[in-house]
């Protein structure tokens with residue numbers, strides 16, 4: 001039985017790696033056709049960075065241990081990338097990239113784009129002269145948000161205490177599916193909205209326990225942060241780490257872009 005499971009696990013791993021490889025090849029071919037532009041900082045907010053605490057000693061095992069990070073200043077898109085923006089990007093590539101379809105409940109122009117894999121997200125940001133945010137930047141911004149909402153120095157909040165302020169599973173936020181990217185400005189930080197909820201967001205990082213993270217340069221999974229419209233707040237809190245294979249596409253995954261503050 002153990003042997004069977006091992007063979008099956010190996011086959012699944014191979015199939016997963018092969019999926020990653022195919023997606024990466026398609027991504028590299030597509031990127032050769034996309035013209036990179038200078039970054040436009042419209043609708044981006046600056047975070048001054050500095051020293052911060054990452055992780056949570058009372059959270060899941062992979063959120064431990066809390067550790068210090070020192071971040072350089074960075075810009076973050078105020079909004080998740082919308083269907084309108086993503087479709088304009090696809091159409092502007094020469095020759096155009098394949099049409100994108102999110103499904104009728106989620107394809108309104110101002111809803112966030114979903115069913116984009118990590119390569120799609122990374123390619124979009126690179127074409128805009130930007131990059132995906134790191135996991136540390138995402139958490140840094142979420143803790144700044146926590147301090148603002150709790151009105152004191154505690155960076156941790158329980159999203160369950162703010163059911164109207166984020167698009168979680170449930171009706172109190174008034175959205176059954178994804179909300180337009182500009183909604184929920186009352187729970188924005190520096191104007192950056194929907195960091196918690198609406199769609200999970202791809203980050204640039206490979207997933208690994210924090211103890212090993214400094215030593216890895218690749219992996220099988222990419223980190224997603226922030227939770228989505230289908231999750232209860234138990235998976236929308238600030239330090240929770242989700243991850244999936246980079247070629248995965250779901251109705252819960254979207255992204256936004258970041259930029260080094262020195263890049264003009």
Ligand SMILES: [Ca+2]
Pocket residue numbers: 080194195196197198199200201226227
């Ligand atoms: Ca989000």
